[in-house]
Amino acid sequence: MKVKIVDVAKEANVSVATVSRVVNNIPLVNEETKERVLEAIKKTGYKPNAIARSLKIQRTNTLGIMIPDISNPLYTEMARGVEDICGIYNYNIILSNTDFSPDKEKESLDVLIEKQCDGIIYIGKDLTDEFQEILKNAPSEIVLGNVMDERGDLSSVLIDNESAAYDLAKRAIEKGHKNFALFTDRDGGFTSDKILKGVKKALNEADLSLDEELIIPGNINVKGGYAMMNKLLDSGKDVDIAMTMNDQVALGAIRAAEERGVKVPDDLAVTGFNDYWLSEWVNPEITTVKLPMYDIGAIAARMLIKMCEADEKESKTITCPYEIVERQSM
Amino acid sequence: MKVKIVDVAKEANVSVATVSRVVNNIPLVNEETKERVLEAIKKTGYKPNAIARSLKIQRTNTLGIMIPDISNPLYTEMARGVEDICGIYNYNIILSNTDFSPDKEKESLDVLIEKQCDGIIYIGKDLTDEFQEILKNAPSEIVLGNVMDERGDLSSVLIDNESAAYDLAKRAIEKGHKNFALFTDRDGGFTSDKILKGVKKALNEADLSLDEELIIPGNINVKGGYAMMNKLLDSGKDVDIAMTMNDQVALGAIRAAEERGVKVPDDLAVTGFNDYWLSEWVNPEITTVKLPMYDIGAIAARMLIKMCEADEKESKTITCPYEIVERQSM
DNA sequence: ATATTTCATGTAAATGTTATCATTCAAAAC
DNA sequence: GTTTTGAATGATAACATTTACATGAAATAT
Known part of the structure; x- marks a missing residue:
């Protein structure tokens, strides 16, 4: 049976509230009891249940990323950029391959929303009017990676x-x-x-x-x-x-x-x-x-996280620089 | 404000239980009321909250995947294999790059466990005794991808x-x-x-x-x-x-x-x-x-999902075939 | 000595579902 | 006409947390 917060509370002879406080590093808890709780956590092997936590605090610290094909070198760099930034800011990634299929895209988006992702990065090679509309009305924050929203005002980071x-x-x-x-x-x-x-x-x-x-x-x-x-x-x-x-x-x-x-x-x-x-x-x-694909992913992720944390709702579009590299084939 | 099941219930003049039943396609609900509920869902734009659902049913339908570097062609194929199988069986993927770092591996594993992943695929190029021990004691199901557990009995799929x-x-x-x-x-x-x-x-x-x-x-x-x-x-x-x-x-x-x-x-x-x-x-x-990297990922995922659904606890190791392909450099 | 503040802790409601059990109501069986 | 069945629905207790509020004790101020 999985050990939960009340088990460690019993073990340490305190209330669940106190345990929660030490787990979340909230001050206002006596040094000595804190010690006792930490002890109990170690002894019982308690691991917080992020699902329950998310339900209560209404945030998941999770970003959804919609990407045509993770094994395509075109996109894999972007994914890595997103990943690295998420690591820094303590977010997790739910990955969803869309294979350029509008149906899969809609499905993916629904799943990501249902899983309560705080934000979603949409990477693709095009944005249909229909999907733009859907994204605009999504309850999660959205940033487009390497896709321009030509008629709308979704945030995006792209290349010229x-x-x-x-x-x-x-x-x-x-x-x-x-x-x-x-x-x-x-x-x-x-x-x-x-x-x-x-x-x-x-x-x-x-x-x-x-x-x-x-x-x-x-x-x-x-x-x-x-x-x-x-x-x-x-x-x-x-x-x-x-x-x-x-x-x-x-x-x-x-x-x-x-x-x-x-x-x-x-x-x-x-x-x-x-x-x-x-x-x-x-x-x-x-x-x-x-083209700085890694950077696109990283910037998009940073932007999205900022949008999730501050409620800085204004949409931005950032354009990344490119560089012509002349070698031998021309 | 996000619409929840009780809002739909009110709209359709039924109890939350009934709404839940139609959402989950449980029979025993009158065709007419089902219609009404569906209507209400569409009208309110209700999307089930998977977090709450997971908390209740104690399953997340999520697989964690620990992988050294998603942008490394060596691993990206495996990831895609996992992804595809997950798509078929309606699982989601939480991705975690470990960069061959033991510390990151431990951290990643903790997060994946806390997020209540039903199963975890560990991909790496080596398995230390220490980490083997940790994995063995993890509460989630584990499958190793392209890694052999030489002294233990963790399930794995690999190549000779x-x-x-x-x-x-x-x-x-x-x-x-x-x-x-x-x-x-x-x-x-x-x-x-x-x-x-x-x-x-x-x-x-x-x-x-x-x-x-x-x-x-x-x-x-x-x-x-x-x-x-x-x-x-x-x-x-x-x-x-x-x-x-x-x-x-x-x-x-x-x-x-x-x-x-x-x-x-x-x-x-x-x-x-x-x-x-x-x-x-x-x-x-x-x-x-x-080497069939895609297949390794796919087989590992299928195996893991089976382990999650049936409680078929016996650990297996599957060895995939390889093929010498002679071209010009030798 | 009493009132007030401060700190440490506990109680319990709330988060959005599912599922068990109870209830209702109509039809069928006696 | 009463009892039995059974289908449809509703009430509600979990699930594992967090947090606002209450409580109590000790320290400080009056």
């Missing part, structure tokens, strides 16, 4: 993907590239849109244009990159550079190119997006833009 | 790393390799020990021996691999093959070798361990052994 893509494209233009191909996300989404926009803007400013047929959609992973590059090469079009949405895609693309005898970067430049550790360990090393 | 290393080394010997180097974990641990043992066994059987000076310890990541290979090459010893404990290490090692003009696999073979998706996308593709 459009500028990042713009900068990277501009750099490419400066290097003399003129004929661009762009590998986009077949499932669309916020990030993909912004990158497309940024690239187009850079091209426009340089009086270049993007051949719509060279906007090639595919899956955002190595295989997808491999496939998209093959499609590009099959098209027979004249291209200087292929910009991708992600380093893994770039890796797959480079592989496909080299298998067909196309040298990167001499015959064709390739860029990644969202620096991944492996990108400087492959050959050629991938030129990309470094 | 020794055999895997043995098989891989044997394959190397068959290919004519004679002079082995081995890159081990500077921090030691269960996996590292077993691999060393397996390799030695294979060598012994072939009347070969392992030069103790060619057992090179280092960090288990790309940089570590890079450093260990440089150390090996600096030694000037005559070596055919370097076996590593992990694909990332192999990647770093290969890079170091090629930078020094040592061709892999022609001048020197390199093997990885624990197949990682990137290993077939780099050049040369890495020969390794594929």
